[in-house]
Amino acid sequence: MRGRYEMLRLNLSTFICNPGRHFPFDFRSVGEQATGLFEDLSFRTALEVSGDAFCQLNTLYFKVQIRTTVEQACRRCLAPVYTTVDCYEAFTLPFRTEDHEVDLAPYVLGGITAVLNPRPLCRNDCRGLCPRCGTDLNEHPDHACPVEEEDEHQRLGDFLR
Template identity: 30%
Template sequence: MARIEDSPWAVSVAQVASRPGQSKEIDETFPAPSGIGDEIVGVDEGADVSVTGSFDSIVDGLVLTARINAPVHAECTRCLKPIKRDWTVNVTSFFPYEDASTNSNGKSKDDEVDIIAGEDESEDTYPLLGGGAWADLEALLRDTLVEELPLQPLCKPDCKGLCSQCGVDLNEHPDHHHDVTDIRFAALEGLKAKLEGKE
């Protein structure tokens, strides 16, 4: 059985766990977990994902406040050019202590956490492992990055896209156009040509 401390996503938090008011800075690079997006838009498995922030100890667990930066590959939805750029996401997540699953009045701490988390819908909860000594960031990285991937990535905000007639990149050829005759008026164009020819 694999040990949590051998996981590439494990962060030791034993020095701040169960001691409210303590803080542990984090500025590390982790491999991107699998399953973040697809060939169109996503983060390649194993790519360097940096996490900068801190674990802050409170009575019920640890709160991670961090900035996650990952290299996202995508394809512009207008001109289909490949896009590679770093994507930065701010995250706040809660890691409750394992031994604090119930309190003295029998209520689940998770119920209380849900009430508190309801104030900030973006807060996610992840378990501490190894008796509360380790925070495993694999699921957090996957969840956060999948949630924040751009749905319609653009190579630039004012991308003009491709010509609907021939596929020419309108960013490179802004004056490109086609003289199109509406087929509904083709007979009239023919009549006009005949009339003009007779004059």
């Protein structure tokens, strides 16, 4: 059983033994295996991370293509919102001589979250949920909860006055 982040770890020995030489790499999660890889991120499709890297002194130089579809919840009605991610990232990653592998997960996560809307909406005019009973106001635009609670406050207010 592989750990959460293990999928995106790259062994350094080949790079260190061949400085300046480019090596391709290709990660692909099986189905929705990538869900749980990063906290708070659900994947609708496989996560594909491919690219190449080379080593120079104690630094790795990466070019990475990230492809996946992320599922988020509409911030008003909680309906699923799908975002297709297809982004390119170039970055350098310094390492220490005692390191055996590098973890691409933070960079991949950064690339994905840069594409995502932090406040996703299923549609711009989403009406959200009734704050009292949770009815989906997109499906029931005419819904109106009885305002008993406010009536009681009103009565209490009258009483106090």
